[in-house]
Amino acid sequence: MERPSQKLIAKTLGISTAAVSLALRDTGTISKELSEKVKETARALGYRPNPMLSSLASKRFRESDTPLSIPLVLLDFVEKDSSYRRELKTRAEELGYTLSPIEAKSLEKYANPSLTLYNRGVQGIILLGPIPQGSFREDFNWDDFSVVQCGRFLEPLPFDTVRPNIFQAMKLIFTKVLERGYRRIGFALGRHDPLLEDDESRISAALGLREVYCEAKDHIPPYFGSFTDTNALVKWAKDNKPDCIIGFHIGQCATLVEAGIKVPEDTAFACLHLNGAPYLGDARNLRIAGMEQQLQEIAYQSVNLMDQSIRHHVRGKPALPRQVLVPSYWVDGDSLPDRS
Template identity: 30%
Template sequence: MSASAPTLRSLAKVLGLSRTTVSDALRGSPRVDPNTALRVKKAAREAGYRRNPLAGALMSELRRSRGTAFRGVLAAVDFNEPDRPDAAARYHRELVIGAETRATELGFKVEKFSVGHAGVSVQRLDSILQSRGIHGVILLPAWDEPDLSNLDWTQFAGVYTDYIIERPALHSVCSDHYRSMLAALQRLVALGYRRPGLFLQRHHDERLQYRWGAAFRAFQENQAGIQVVPPLVVDTFTKEDFVKWFRKNKPDVVLGHHSIAIDWMESCGAELPATHGFVCLNVLMKTRPCAGLDLQPRTLGARSTELLIAQLQRNETGIPEWPSTTTIPAHWVDGPTLRSSAGTAG
């Protein structure tokens, strides 16, 4: 072999095989005799050959589209989960729009897949992606613990668009929930609120390793002039539980994901924004106008795409040795459920 980087052509010349046979052998094609495939892989390993995961997808798509700007295909994989909240669908759509937009700008396109309940199996997904030459995978958030460990990750690079994934442990891009909660509370204090209250669905906080609740409690403990209101954390929200908590603890502003709480507050005599306030922790979930946090799913989708393409361009497939997490703070959205300047709540 020469001192230059080995190629399919140079491997084929040394082995006395066609370039197509060498390529098929390295891709694991059943068309190649197993003994020949072993010989090819051994020679490639000894020569230090590294396959570019973008090359196959690029050539395949160019042959189909006859285009000149196309660089590759990425997969956006959603987990079809029957117990996932319906409100998550809009958030996922926004993530995909962000990923598609940025991918197009960078010369890629995104194909969507669904796995799990009413979707394809992980094994079938592996076969589809490899047959189409797709080596970049964007995983959308899962409500339960996601498991894509059965994918042949030697063939793929992946990014998870939520806080943590362990099967396998991949790079992640997600909202900075902790920082966003602190920023929201600081804004509320500046508006004169002194008894902020938080209500959460237990699983919603657990899957983020309690970052909403942790930030809220840390703020209560360290912010002068704040009166402590215990958070309401339940498995499933009911008006009865909320009203009981609201009347007992008397928060002057409430933070939570479900804007139905505004109705429940008003049923207790609250007048928003005159006497009380409300902040939605994800404005995509609101069912009526209110102030809240935009978790910026389109930006998260775009950033995930950038990181994934960068991995592919560096020829980095497989499970990373040191998975990293990229966080993006939420954007504040004003609304009619908060007073516009500091004052004293009734």
């Protein structure tokens, strides 16, 4: 008896082995009726995919001089240039995909955006947030695509997500400040408008860590006001005189220096988001201590997760969305001298 194989299924149904392969993987433009017929025949013949052959096929796919260039779309909700885009595109091409950026607002010009993407052969959608509420019409059919969210967001959609590990970053920066002998620690984390979910995570982590590791006499009120209200930030710093400020971004340190507060003489400063630019833009060229997010790794893992979903035929909204949390790393700087 002939061994059950894709070739035997094709022979039984009188179709090509390529059509059988596409039907079993739920890819391509194979009709639903034919796909079901192929699967029924596969079950009747006792066909089982060979993991070793699948692995070899994957290796050939990735190392081929003429990759298949499976189309992916990057739905971009970031108005300014994003550090993720280049890294997402690079990793996608390494795995044999073509990643096409599309501004999310441009989808509104299509009568049926999801059908338009489907007809272009798009297999996966990477969402680059933060994604405003009500951005998608109710008739958008997610079930046709594998979907991954990359980076921060307002409120998470029910898809797999890769983002920075916010609690890990908060705990590491707080630990470094404590190790250097600071106790009256002022949190100037600010907040976005509208509020992002990672704002809530940072604020909660800061208050919890302070409560556990700092004595009550050293507690000072945090600054969780708007990033744009620089006068309120300066007033808060002058009124409370923290011996160290944990700020959200390096611009806050520049605001304090411009207001006459000396760093690190009057107050030390550690920054949660150095973003590859650790030097303060003043004549002293002060190097700021703080955290660097691994943006390249976040993008890399986002595409890896997409690749995994496509290969395992995960489409639409998964029953249990996965969260991949990428840690940030510490960078020493002159703004946080050791006073221990």
